[in-house]
Amino acid sequence: MKDYKADPIVLSTRIRLARNLKDYPFPARLSPAEKAQVNDEVAAVLLEDGSLRRIDMESLSDSEAVSLAEKHLISPEFASDAEGRTLLLSQDETVSIMLCEEDHIRIQVIEPGLSLDEAYGKADALDDRLARRLPVAFDEKLGYLTQCPTNLGTALRASVMLHLPALSRAGLMGRLSSTIAKLGLTLRGTYGEGTKPIGELFQLSNQVTLGISEQVAIQNLAAIARQIMAQETEAREALRQDNVFIDKIYRARGILGSAYMLSCSECTDLLSLVRLGAALGLLDVPLEKLDRLLTEIQPATINVAAGQPCAPAQRDVIRAQKVKDALQER
Amino acid sequence: MKDYKADPIVLSTRIRLARNLKDYPFPARLSPAEKAQVNDEVAAVLLEDGSLRRIDMESLSDSEAVSLAEKHLISPEFASDAEGRTLLLSQDETVSIMLCEEDHIRIQVIEPGLSLDEAYGKADALDDRLARRLPVAFDEKLGYLTQCPTNLGTALRASVMLHLPALSRAGLMGRLSSTIAKLGLTLRGTYGEGTKPIGELFQLSNQVTLGISEQVAIQNLAAIARQIMAQETEAREALRQDNVFIDKIYRARGILGSAYMLSCSECTDLLSLVRLGAALGLLDVPLEKLDRLLTEIQPATINVAAGQPCAPAQRDVIRAQKVKDALQER
Numbered sequence: 001m002k003d004y005k006a007d008p009i010v011l012s013t014r015i016r017l018a019r020n021l022k023d024y025p026f027p028a029r030l031s032p033a034e035k036a037q038v039n040d041e042v043a044a045v046l047l048e049d050g051s052l053r054r055i056d057m058e059s060l061s062d063s064e065a066v067s068l069a070e071k072h073l074i075s076p077e078f079a080s081d082a083e084g085r086t087l088l089l090s091q092d093e094t095v096s097i098m099l100c101e102e103d104h105i106r107i108q109v110i111e112p113g114l115s116l117d118e119a120y121g122k123a124d125a126l127d128d129r130l131a132r133r134l135p136v137a138f139d140e141k142l143g144y145l146t147q148c149p150t151n152l153g154t155a156l157r158a159s160v161m162l163h164l165p166a167l168s169r170a171g172l173m174g175r176l177s178s179t180i181a182k183l184g185l186t187l188r189g190t191y192g193e194g195t196k197p198i199g200e201l202f203q204l205s206n207q208v209t210l211g212i213s214e215q216v217a218i219q220n221l222a223a224i225a226r227q228i229m230a231q232e233t234e235a236r237e238a239l240r241q242d243n244v245f246i247d248k249i250y251r252a253r254g255i256l257g258s259a260y261m262l263s264c265s266e267c268t269d270l271l272s273l274v275r276l277g278a279a280l281g282l283l284d285v286p287l288e289k290l291d292r293l294l295t296e297i298q299p300a301t302i303n304v305a306a307g308q309p310c311a312p313a314q315r316d317v318i319r320a321q322k323v324k325d326a327l328q329e330r
Numbered sequence: 331m332k333d334y335k336a337d338p339i340v341l342s343t344r345i346r347l348a349r350n351l352k353d354y355p356f357p358a359r360l361s362p363a364e365k366a367q368v369n370d371e372v373a374a375v376l377l378e379d380g381s382l383r384r385i386d387m388e389s390l391s392d393s394e395a396v397s398l399a400e401k402h403l404i405s406p407e408f409a410s411d412a413e414g415r416t417l418l419l420s421q422d423e424t425v426s427i428m429l430c431e432e433d434h435i436r437i438q439v440i441e442p443g444l445s446l447d448e449a450y451g452k453a454d455a456l457d458d459r460l461a462r463r464l465p466v467a468f469d470e471k472l473g474y475l476t477q478c479p480t481n482l483g484t485a486l487r488a489s490v491m492l493h494l495p496a497l498s499r500a501g502l503m504g505r506l507s508s509t510i511a512k513l514g515l516t517l518r519g520t521y522g523e524g525t526k527p528i529g530e531l532f533q534l535s536n537q538v539t540l541g542i543s544e545q546v547a548i549q550n551l552a553a554i555a556r557q558i559m560a561q562e563t564e565a566r567e568a569l570r571q572d573n574v575f576i577d578k579i580y581r582a583r584g585i586l587g588s589a590y591m592l593s594c595s596e597c598t599d600l601l602s603l604v605r606l607g608a609a610l611g612l613l614d615v616p617l618e619k620l621d622r623l624l625t626e627i628q629p630a631t632i633n634v635a636a637g638q639p640c641a642p643a644q645r646d647v648i649r650a651q652k653v654k655d656a657l658q659e660r
Contacts, residue, residue, distance in 0.1 A: 243590065243591060243643075243647070244591070246590050247589055247590035247591045247650075249590075250588045250589055250590045251584075251585050251588055251589050251590075253588050254581075254584035254585050254586075254587055254588025254589065255581050255584050255585065255588075256584075257584055257587075257588070258580045258581055258583050258584025258585075258587070259577055259580055259581050259584065260573065260576050260577035260579075260580045260581075261573060261574070261577045313573075317573075320577075
């Protein structure tokens, strides 16, 4: 994810496939020894080509685990309970595979921008490698079997992370969310179900997994994403006429370049404004840098970079310095 | 006033001498023709050496007149009613002489920093030139005669403009003002009597003009000013430990360097914070530049620079650009 051209609206695309091994109960009902067996069996297959490294979650500090969730590489639940859990992670962090989360295997591929086909292709290839070597729980009628019935069928969750500051500010998110719900998709906060949007970032994802093919699910999502992107683009153009808003954008850049302390939530809000300003061509800041910062300013990720857990006030100072430095470098 | 070293606390020193010609009633009771006569008689004497130029106030636009008041070169009253009034102004704007204000002649000398002796010396020299050539109203018992009895005696008003952000923030101004009142001095807002302090700037001036010599009045003022300066310096040192405050200072610099619109009052507050930051060595901005900006961002002064009266919203944009440019240039 180092060299890429960021999209003005879509930060990233994520594909997640849930799989379970036929011969074991779901993780919730596994003994520690059985979990270890599942982890080892899957790891043996997927580590073969050397592209992934194995991380035993119990070997990580709290900050290291939470930082992975902040980067959207694992679920918050996976971070909060390490017992018997293993992560397989690619060097560039685009592929992360959670073992013994809710299901035995959760393959996740995350790509910058709107890249549903690329991300699905990668995930599908991993799934093929797995299926060739291990007996995966599959039912002719129900499709892939998963612990939570909402995942039955394709067991595919595809999502795109959208930056929608203009639609948010225009107060259009409520209406948009309910329209989207009627289409069998969902639009929700940054860190998934039940979370609030941070920095005006929203996750658009499919809900329907039963009675639908992976391809159709992805096509639907891409089509709806493109419609939302068009609406956001239109709303952004309207903001160009709003001097009060333009002032806000310029000030956000000024504060990020000067503050001595920044809380995570203020910093995220300011980065969101600056990202919009950069997308509109008002500010000369690379979107890639802003997207990287949106992750790097998260509390646990700062702790990891600092090499130790920091007090919140100390973190606010480190965060401000980090942002200042990043915005200064060319 | 171009080449000077600004003081961290004292922006400027002002000496004002009120004088009246013996042979005329006070201006309030003069006919237009008599006012013209007074103006001409005084101008004839004071323009002789070529250091001053004559400005008939009626020839100025509203903005030009108010801009002179914003620069503290004339009183707001002098700006608001031009009829029969004349200003004699030196090239560097350190000397301004209002004719037919409340008194026939008001000699004002303004110098940067704490310069009571220098300013008084200049004013006194002008007064001498005047007294040698024109009959000034003077009473052995009462001293110089002035329209307002509070000026009788020395008819001298000496004042220093103090930047007291640390004492203000510590909530110490109320107590300080009443202590000072007991000492026969007064501490008030930026534009004199009845005005609110803007940008945490305060005018310290003498009140007593009767039964006291000019020298003693000036010595008293200088002594009190030095005490206040010492208190402000101490209060500023305490602020060095206050990270929330330091954050405010850095942000103020950031906003001034980035905003698209700035109202006069917000701009002044931010300049005040940045001036404090510069005085504390936290920010690398010359105090002289900030002091110049504190005047240049005033509404009428912006109108004059723009060559036309601007709408407030337009002025806010011009102001922000002016500040941004000034802070950028080295």
